[in-house]
Amino acid sequence: MGTCVAEPRTSQPIGIFGGTFDPIHFGHLRLAEELAESLELDHVRFIPTGMPPHRSRPRTDAEHRLAMVRIATANNPHFVVDAREVQLPHLSYTVDTLHSLRSEFGEQQSLCLLLGADAFLSLSSWHRWQELFLYAHIVIAHRPGFPQSTWKDAMPEILRDEIETRMANPQDLPNCPAGLIAARPITALDISATYIRETLNAGRNPRYLIPDAVLDYISNFQLYLPELP
Ligand code: ATP
Numbered sequence: 001m002g003t004c005v006a007e008p009r010t011s012q013p014i015g016i017f018g019g020t021f022d023p024i025h026f027g028h029l030r031l032a033e034e035l036a037e038s039l040e041l042d043h044v045r046f047i048p049t050g051m052p053p054h055r056s057r058p059r060t061d062a063e064h065r066l067a068m069v070r071i072a073t074a075n076n077p078h079f080v081v082d083a084r085e086v087q088l089p090h091l092s093y094t095v096d097t098l099h100s101l102r103s104e105f106g107e108q109q110s111l112c113l114l115l116g117a118d119a120f121l122s123l124s125s126w127h128r129w130q131e132l133f134l135y136a137h138i139v140i141a142h143r144p145g146f147p148q149s150t151w152k153d154a155m156p157e158i159l160r161d162e163i164e165t166r167m168a169n170p171q172d173l174p175n176c177p178a179g180l181i182a183a184r185p186i187t188a189l190d191i192s193a194t195y196i197r198e199t200l201n202a203g204r205n206p207r208y209l210i211p212d213a214v215l216d217y218i219s220n221f222q223l224y225l226p227e228l229p
């Protein structure tokens with residue numbers, strides 16, 4: 001069980017939510033909303049990736065992905081858009097982003113990196129992944145009825161060891177700045193940006209999977225159309 005010396009609570013934790021957001025969809029928005037509510041986060045910072053290091057180049061320019069995140073989050077006072085990664089002229093690693101957030105918010109602030117269970121399972125392939133815990137907690141959002149005992153089997157041993165040492169109750173997260181792992185169930189929405197891109201690419205309509213205003217933006221800028229041969 002992960003523990004930390006309880007520091008006086010200075011404020012509510014901040015949620016850090018990175019992604020390609022190519023495009024942002026209701027799966028992302030529900031994750032952020034439900035974790036903001038259940039963990040009583042001060043706010044969730046949506047941080048679109050610039051050029052992601054551990055996957056292929058996003059289909060869409062960072063400026064468009066950023067604009068869609070802004071549109072989708074505009075009417076939620078607990079959502080903040082953070083453009084620091086798209087503004088970088090080079091590859092952005094999560095560990096560097098967390099380091100810069102830690103410098104900005106100070107040593108005492110509890111920071112929670114929010115990850116879907118699929119993203120967490122690949123964590124040990126991330127650049128300097130063990131250093132992430134110096135700067136933030138990790139909160140794993142998993143589908144209800146898909147508890148730790150199930151997904152522990154799916155993860156590399158090195159990650160399982162990290163879980164054994166760091167796993168904590170979500171209510172401990174505000175009491176220390178970084179270093180714990182917690183898991184929370186969220187409503188399962190089987191939506192992926194890949195599916196939305198494929199739908200648009202095939203000339204079909206992904207409405208009701210993404211906000212209408214994001215769909216309008218996609219139409220205006222003619223994004224995700226079939227690529228010319
Ligand atoms: P792609 O299909 O291009 O991989 P994606 O829909 O998986 O896109 P990402 O930008 O890769 O979206 O994911 C960003 C974060 O959102 C990750 O932590 C991922 O686990 C989480 N996430 C993505 N889709 C969902 C969903 N439907 N429900 C909960 N979390 C999700």
Ligand code: MG
Nearest residue numbers: 118119192193
């Ligand atoms: Mg993904």
